[in-house]
Amino acid sequence: MDTYDDGTEDGAIGSSSSEKRQRSADGEERSDEDDGETAAKKKLRLSKEQSAVLEESFREHNTLNPKQKLVLAKKLNLKPRQVEVWFQNRRARTKLKQTEVDCELLKKCCKNLTEENRRLQRELVELRSLKRSPHLFMQVPATTLTLCPTCETARQRRPQIRS
DNA sequence: GATAGGTGGCCAGTTACATCA
DNA sequence: AGTGATGTAACTGGCCACCTA
Secondary structure (H helix, E strand, O other), rough: OOOOOOOOOOOOOOOHHHHHHHHHOOOOOOOOOOOOOOOOOOOOOOOHHHHHHHHHHHOOOOOOOOHHHHHHHHHHOOOOOHHHHHHHHHHHHHHEEEHHHHHHHHHHHHHHHHHHHHHHHHHHHHHHHHHHHHHHHHOOOOHHHHHHHHHHHHHHHHOOOOO
């Protein structure tokens, strides 16, 4: 296993679990990696350059190993924890987007199936009415009576019923 | 070898804040 | 200037995998 005792400035590496355990253990809320500069640092927006580099890195690999995280953090002058959080949030956004895309796809699919179902229902009604008047049924061109592969197979397997 | 405890990573959900219309 | 909507940085708790004593 990798160890993170490599002197990260604020010990933010691997903070997600150890820090949360620490927080829950002593009841400390929102310590925000208290390293002296208390309260001064609220949430800050990442710069466009930082975001761009993170995006580029995310395109290459959407997860980071500890080493990559450190390198990236150093490069961007961020804390490793910030990089880690950014990747987590980015993965969540990607997943959400993909879910939306999938949802749209399923809606389209549903619409198509509904239309197809209506069409088949109409066809069924038509065929039933034809069946009720056999003289018309026999006049129906063969092309009108083509069956889908499943039905065709079933029809062929069906034992011939003699009247 | 089985087991408990520690650690770190990821995820889903939430909160807090910045920005914009 | 005030405000609601939206985006996102950061947090929280839970779960899992791995390591070690």
